[in-house]
Each structure stands twice: as structure tokens, then as C-alpha cells.
Ligand SMILES: Nc1ncnc2c1ncn2[C@@H]1O[C@H](COP(=O)(O)OP(=O)(O)OP(=O)(O)O)[C@@H](O)[C@H]1O
Ligand SMILES: [Zn+2]
């Protein structure tokens with residue numbers, strides 16, 4: 001008898017040990033690791049992942065059989081199964097959530113499946129499956145066990161393809177299409193009969209010769225030079241027939257002209273050589289590519305990827321949240337064309353599934369994507385790149401709370417390939433590792449063609465605001481005017497981190513707060529509501545103060561919309577584009593804004609963090625930062641690092657080509673070292689200064705850290721449970737471990753749950769792993785009593 005080891009999905013009773021189930025005869029030799037199945041559990045049927053199959057069982061007694069298959073082929077390969085094991089261990093989470101994280105969103109829920117016959121012969125040979133149709137819906141009720149076994153065999157041999165139909169999530173898009181109806185002699189006859197000046201029809205007939213009975217979308221015909229008017233005429237003559245065809249979703253949305261590799265500059269060449277060496281010799285070496293903004297890091301990535309492809313291997317390139325990447329994606333596609341697959345959060349479930357399939361089937365050789373793409377089912381990986389490796393979007397905030405960098409390194413070790421971590425402002429963790437020789441440091445200290453880094457000046461807004469009340473300092477306003485006169489371009493950054501627009505009564509100081517959370521409500525002008533960003537609570541904007549009935553209840557803080565109005569008032573002839581969450585909600589609008597700015601159809605691009613990174617426009621010679629320090633007030637040990645990074649990145653958008661760039665930074669903390677060092681763009685000095693701060697404060701990278709968070713509807717319960725956990729930790733860890741807390745979190749109440757946290761800082765704690773594993777197991781019992789516990793290994797912040 002065959003036995004399957006199954007990781008089951010039972011909320012509040014999770015465990016990392018698989019359960020054994022017997023494999024019923026009709027599924028003998030068909031159940032494989034990496035498939036999802038349905039199994040009985042108690043008196044329910046639940047989903048599970050098969051992680052192993054064996055021929056006997058150590059379990060004495062009768063095993064329950066697997067009830068049914070959810071997948072007809074493994075959706076997770078052996079590499080990813082291994083990875084899940086490691087990930088669960090690393091992040092103190094359950095294997096089931098790791099496995100689910102690896103699948104594209106649309107596949108996590110139950111979907112209809114389609115069976116597609118390889119060819120007509122297969123279709124005819126198995127009428128019990130296909131009933132004469134080339135494609136049928138997989139309906140478990142319709143097929144008995146014997147037919148199911150047959151389907152599984154045919155799918156294994158490649159005679160049947162199984163596709164997940166995401167109809168419920170993303171309907172297939174059907175578009176008008178035309179199909180040729182003529183054979184070659186008929187085409188010849190038609191050509192003789194048609195008038196000489198009917199150019200369109202003649203052209204169409206020639207196309208029919210080539211495409212015969214193919215069904216082509218109207219858009220495809222158009223690209224061949226055939227108009228829909230010509231097609232309609234041809235339809236009347238019976239040359240073509242109209243029909244509908246499934247439009248294959250193209251997440252790139254537009255074609256990209258091919259590009260060629262640049263001749264590398266010496267520093268770039270040295271970097272590419274080292275990376276290529278590691279690819280060729282299959283070494284899982286980690287490189288830190290530290291290059292100032294505009295030093296040509298992207299070109300290094302592209303040529304290294306090309307090398308991996310030449311050796312018949314694949315490449316994975318990770319980028320921060322996609323808002324900043326249309327330009328980068330364009331550059332990759334222009335080099336590698338259709339071999340590129342893309343995975344990011346702005347794509348629909350259907351698009352992501354299509355791309356996932358292309359990768360899984362080996363059709364895509366280069367994957368570009370955000371954090372979750374690190375789980376792309378690429379085989380034979382030859383190179384992994386992480387652009388902007390310091391970016392905070394690489395850490396997942398929910399279970400499993402993984403750091404993409406660690407997963408990338410794991411996969412590199414598994415595939416014997418190098419990892420390239422690239423940044424102008426590497427995370428202190430990575431740079432410290434490079435100093436120790438754990439990573440290989442590659443540096444690009446100069447901009448391409450020796451272009452100078454832009455000149456940066458700092459404006460003290462305290463003195464500025466004493467003089468006048470404008471968001472733009474005199475110096476910044478003057479500098480903008482100069483650019484407008486010279487017909488150059490300007491980028492203005494409004495730093496939104498830790499900053500939002502709120503309502504306040506001018507008479508009594510009343511600020512509307514969320515009834516469920518300890519936080520003030522944020523003003524949303526587009527919907528004209530006050531929203532809570534934590535629980536989703538919404539209420540109308542009051543016209544009188546609920547506390548003192550004054551009418552002087554006003555809106556405070558500057559949103560990008562207000563900034564746009566002010567800029568337009570000051571420069572009535574300037575063409576201004578605004579990029580923020582409101583203007584980029586519609587699909588493709590982000591690209592549209594960037595294209596427009598790139599084509600110099602606007603003079604000023606203003607926006608939030610999304611404009612800070614990755615943009616490469618030669619005409620931009622001025623960057624203004626409206627409020628550099630809104631992140632500095634955060635009680636967060638990384639706030640200086642974040643501020644320095646952001647200022648360096650956005651400054652790097654200025655003067656990237658022949659024209660010299662200028663940057664003007666407005667701040668209330670002109671003397672803060674993060675701002676002073678951003679002025680000289682001196683990463684080395686920043687690194688040295690910040691390392692001292694981290695050393696003195698016993699912060700990473702000198703200490704390892706773990707954050708434990710607990711929440712429940714009762715503040716008393718949360719606090720007392722967290723005290724219990726603290727005592728447990730004290731008992732099991734050494735005297736050297738630093739245990740901070742429990743303390744209420746910065747925002748203690750969210751959605752009427754009370755949050756407390758404990759921070760552990762340590763250098764060496766052999767008992768830590770076992771202790772936290774114990775807490776993880778206990779957390780399931782606590783959860784049933786209403787307390788949620790989260791363990792965050794190496795948290796991004798202590799807030
Ligand atoms: N070897 C080269 N010769 C000529 N031009 C190059 C070369 N390498 C890169 N470039 C060009 O120089 C510009 C800057 O390069 P790139 O955008 O790759 O830098 P980067 O370091 O990735 O930038 P950032 O980190 O600031 O976004 C680009 O326009 C790029 O096309
Ligand atoms: Zn009031």
C-alpha cells in the first residue's frame with residue numbers, strides 16, 4: 001500500500017508534522033509530492049499538500065485514504081518543497097502558509113480546471129474524457145475513478161494538458177477575430193476577379209495565402225496592414241468568417257523596440273567579468289554591487305543575464321514594488337524580448353497565472369518581478385539579481401515574514417548560481433557582510449561617462465517659514481523658474497512616509513480619530529471622507545467641530561494635490577504631471593505618466609515616493625524635495641537609513657546625461673547627519689556614522705533581533721499573556737540576551753484589538769530557536785483563546 005505524507009490546512013491547529021494518509025488504489029502511482037489533495041480530518045474534509053509518498057507506513061493502525069486530488073500535476077516542484085521546509089523554520093511559520101505563498105494568488109483558491117487534448121488523435125481515442133471536444137472542463141463528478149486514473153496517466157505522458165481556468169477571477173478576454181475560408185486555388189481565382197485598385201483586398205488575399213485558416217485577432221490583422229473595413233467586405237464575399245478568439249493577456253501592454261548591449265566602462269566590465277565567472281563555474285557566490293546613481297548597474301545586470309542565457313540557464317531579477325519599474329522592465333524586454341515573464345501585484349490574477357504557467361512550462365527564461373517572484377517556478381536558475389536590495393518592500397509583513405534576500409540566497413545555493421545584490425545605498429546588513437568578506441564587493445563609484453553627481457543644497461524651512469507661507473522655498477522656486485526658461489525638466493518629491501493630511505479645529509485643537517484604533521483619521525479629498533488606514537473605517541468630513549461647534553475646522557498637511565495647485569499657481573505656464581496613488585489607480589496610468597514625462601510633454605513631475613527611484617530621463621536637471629524629514633520623527637532605528645536612502649535615490653534622478661544636475665532639499669532638521677550626508681551623497685561616511693549609532697544602541701547589524709507581537713480584544717489579556725511569554729523567554733535564554741518589553745505598540749489599539757510587543761536582541765543564543773518554536777506551537781492554543789501571536793525574525797522596525 002502507498003502512503004502519502006500530507007501537510008494539512010487547519011486554522012488554529014496548524015502543525016509542521018505531516019499526517020499519513022493511504023493512497024486509494026485508483027490513485028496508485030499517481031499521487032506525487034507537490035500536489036494538493038483533499039483529506040478527511042475529524043469529521044471534515046480539508047485541503048493538504050502532499051510532501052512525500054512512500055510504500056509503507058510507520059503508523060500502526062488503519063490509515064484514512066485521501067479523498068480526492070485537487071491538482072492533477074505537482075504545482076510545487078522539489079526545489080520549492082525543500083524551500084518551504086527551510087522557510088517555515090527560518091520565519092517561525094507553518095509550512096502550509098509557506099507553500100501557499102509560493103502559488104500565484106489565483107491558484108490558492110479552488111478553481112475550475114480544463115483538460116486540453118494534445119491533438120485530435122488523443123481526443124478521438126478517449127471519448128470518455130473528451131466526448132469529441134478538444135477541451136473539456138474537469139468535473140470530478142463526471143469522471144469515475146478509472147477515468148481519473150487515465151487522465152492522470154495522460155497528463156504525465158504529456159498527451160493531456162491541464163489548465164487552471166480562472167474564470168471566476170479573471171474571465172478570458174474574447175476579441176473579434178477573422179478566419180480565412182479559402183484554399184490556394186480559390187485565392188488565385190479571387191485575385192483574378194478583384195479590381196486592380198482594390199489594394200486592401202489584394203493585400204488581404206496575399207495574407208490569406210500565408211495564414212490560410214488561422215484565426216487572427218482584428219488587432220493582428222491591423223498590424224499586417226488590413227483594416228476592419230477590408231475585413232468586413234471580405235466577409236461579405238465569403239473569403240473570411242468572423243469569430244471570437246481568446247485574447248492572450250499581455251502584461252507588458254506594448255511592444256518594445258530591441259536594444260543592444262553597450263560597450264561597458266572599465267568598472268562595469270570588472271563587475272560583469274566577476275559575475276560571469278561565478279555563473280560559468282556554478283558558484284553560489286553573493287555579490288554586492290554598490291554603484292552610485294546613474295553608474296550603469298542595470299547594464300551590468302543585463303549583460304550578466306545574457307551570459308546565463310548563453311549557457312542555457314535561466315535568470316531571476318527582483319525589483320522593488322512595481323510602481324518604479326516600467327522603465328526597467330522596458331529595458332529588460334528590449335534586450336530579451338518574449339523570453340521575459342513578469343510577476344507583480346498590479347497584474348490581474350489571470351495575467352499572473354498566465355505568466356506563472358509560461359515560467360512553469362519553461363517558456364520564459366528571464367523572470368522580472370517583485371518580492372513574491374522569488375518563488376517563481378523557474379528551473380535551472382543561473383543567476384539571481386536583486387535590484388535596490390535595501391528596499392523595505394523585500395520584507396513580507398505577514399506570515400511567512402520572510403526577507404527576500406534570504407530566500408534568494410537559498411535558491412542560489414540550491415541551484416549553484418550567484419546572487420547579485422545591487423544598490424546605490426546598500427542596507428547596513430549587506431554592506432557589513434561585504435566588509436567581512438561574506439559577500440564580494442563590486443563597486444561602480446562613477447557615473448556613466450564621468451558625469452558629475454548633482455550639486456545638493458539644503459534649505460532650513462524653519463527660517464523659510466518665518467519669512468513666508470509657501471511650500472516652496474524662494475531658492476527652489478527660483479531654480480524651477482530657471483529650468484522652465486531653459487526648457488529643462490524638474491522632479492518634485494513630496495515625502496509621504498509617516499505623513500498624512502488630517503483635519504483639525506483651529507479653535508479647540510480637536511482632531512477626528514478612528515473609533516476603533518488609536519490613530520487620527522486621514523483626509524481623502526477624492527471621496528471626501530475621513531478614512532482610517534488601519535481598519536478601513538470611513539466617515540463623512542464634518543463641517544463644524546463636534547467638540548466646540550466652531551466652523552473653523554480645517555484641513556492640515558500638504559497632499560500632492562495641494563502641492564500641484566500651488567505649483568500651477570506659481571508657474572501658470574508650466575505643464576505639470578502628478579503621480580500618486582490617486583492618479584495611478586487605473587491600470588497603465590503609471591506607464592502613461594512616465595511616458596508623457598519622458599517624451600518631454602511636461603515640465604514638472606511631482607509626486608510621492610513612487611517617483612524617487614529608477615527613473616532615467618536626460619532632461620531632468622533639478623530635483624526638489626519638499627519635506628525631507630517626515631520620516632526622521634519615527635521612533636524607528638532605521639529612520640536615518642531610510643531618509644538617507646530616499647534622498648540619495650531621488651537626487652540621483654538629476655543630471656544623468658550631459659547637463660549638470662542640481663538638487664534642493666527642504667527640511668526642518670538641516671543638521672541631522674542623514675540629511676548632511678545626503679548633501680555630499682557620501683555613502684561611505686553615512687555607513688561609518690550609522691554603524692557607530694547601531695553599535696552604541698545595540699541594533700542590527702551588530703545584534704540579531706526578533707520581534708514578538710501579541711494582540712487580543714482585551715488589553716488585560718494581551719498584557720498578561722505577553723508578560724508570561726517574557727518570563728518564559730527569560731527562563732530559557734542566556735543572561736546576555738536583551739529582552740525589551742512587553743510594551744504597548746506605538747499604535748496600541750487597531751480595530752479594537754490591543755497590541756503589545758517584545759523585542760529580543762542577541763548575538764549568540766543556542767536555545768533561541770527551540771524556545772521560539774515552542775512559542776509557535778503554543779500560539780495555536782492561545783489563538784483558540786483569542787490571542788494572536790506573531791513572531792518576526794529580523795523585523796524591519798521596532799514599532
Ligand atoms: N556602458 C555604457 N555606455 C553608455 N551608456 C551607458 C552604459 N551603461 C549604462 N549606460 C546608460 O547610462 C544611464 C545610467 O545607467 P543605469 O540606469 O543602468 O544606471 P543605474 O546605476 O542602474 O541607475 P540608478 O541606480 O540611478 O537607477 C542609462 O541611460 C544607461 O542607458
Ligand atoms: Zn473645536
Ligand SMILES: [Zn+2]
Pocket residue numbers: 514515516517532533534535536537750751
Ligand atoms: Zn481604524
